[in-house]
Amino acid sequence: MSETSPYASVIARVPVREDEVALRGGRTRLWIYGADDAAHRIVFLHGLRGDHHGLEPIVAHLPDARVVVPDLPGFGQSPPLPDDPHDVGGYAAWARDLLAAVAPAGDAVLAGHSFGSIVATAALARSQPPASDETEPAPPVRGLVLVNPIAASALAGPRVVVTRLAVLYHHLAAALPEHVGTALLRHPVMTRVASVAMATTGDRDLRRWIHAEHDRYFSTFADRRTLLEAFHASVGHDVGEFAGAVTAPTLLVAAERDDIAPPAAQRALVGRFPEARLAMVPGTGHLAHYETPDAVAAAMSEFLTALPVT
Structure with a gap:
């Protein structure tokens, strides 16, 4: 079985360093890719059960950007x-503090x-309350980019039966x-079922590598409580709940x-x-960051270039 990344050579050319920041009483591990004097700066958050590795194929195709990729608390190398709870409010408060620390x-x-x-x-939603009872203002940013955004709650989406089975499993x-x-949550069969369900590429070598990536990183969550909190947040919420309160220019990929x-x-x-545009990547599914990272990066680069200079 081939487990060699098809993006290994381009990823290897990107300078990267590891760092750690203290946030909300804990610590967050993060990776900083690209040159410090790059034209654009991005803070990029990975998906459920992932870590920073999953976004490297996109990052490697953004040569004009300095990209900070943290491991979300409770996943990868971040405890x-x-x-705070590992729900949308808890993670949103953490993300605001992250932006204040790194940008x-x-x-x-x-x-x-x-x-x-x-x-x-x-x-970035103006009125979204964090984990505490006080309301924090949305931090200043140049823009917002959402890749494979969750457009509707999984409990009401087209895969509702599969989602309900996943809820029962959890x-x-x-x-x-x-x-x-x-x-049970770390069982390799569960990981493979999820990986097979999400992959859409017909390239056998690419599929093998995607499955190997999930085998390596899908179960690096810290503990059961953290994963369950994050899982229920992921299936019970969607981007649309907060979209109307975002003032930053937005790109949906x-x-x-x-x-x-x-x-x-x-x-x-x-x-x-209030201000958004949509870029549709053909021929791929929810794993666009693995299957077509060059197309995702191209859409992001066009968006970055069009933003007003700060």
Whole structure:
């Protein structure tokens, strides 16, 4: 089985360094790609059960950008939030603090993939309350980019039956003793089923690599509680809840074959933002960051270039 990344050579050319920032009483591991004097700055949030590795193929196709990619708290190398829940409000508050720490000048674009699209949009919504009872203002940014955005709640979407089965699976994992439930959530068969369901490419080598990526990183969540909180947040919310309160220019990068966030829902979603445009990537699904990262990056680059200079 080939597990060699088809993007290894282009990723290897991108300078990268690791760092860590203290946020909301905890620590967040992050990776900074590209030159410090790059023309554009991006803070990019990954999706559920992922980590920074999943966004590297897109980042590698953005040579004119300095991209900060954190591991969301509770995933990858970032430990869970010590005091906040791992729901949309908790992650949105964390994302606002992240922007203040790594892009205090307000010159960055915030981006998110899949569940990260919900978090990113909630973080920039003017009236979205964080985990505390106080309302924090949306941080200044140049723009917002949403890749494979969750256009409608999965509990009401076209894959509602599959989603309800996934909810039942997670409820079972929650009801079992912790070590048994955690093992169930990390079971390789569950990982492979999810990977096969999401991959749309007909390229066998690319499919093998995608499955290998999920095998490596899909189960790097910190603990059962964190994953369950984040999972229920991901299926119970969508970008549309927060779209109307986002004032930043917004780009939606959707995928033609995405049955988690289908094109019709994306076309409806773009109209809910005060200022947004839609780019549709043909021939791919919800794993556009793996299958067509060059096309995603091209849409992002065009959007970045068109933004007013800060």
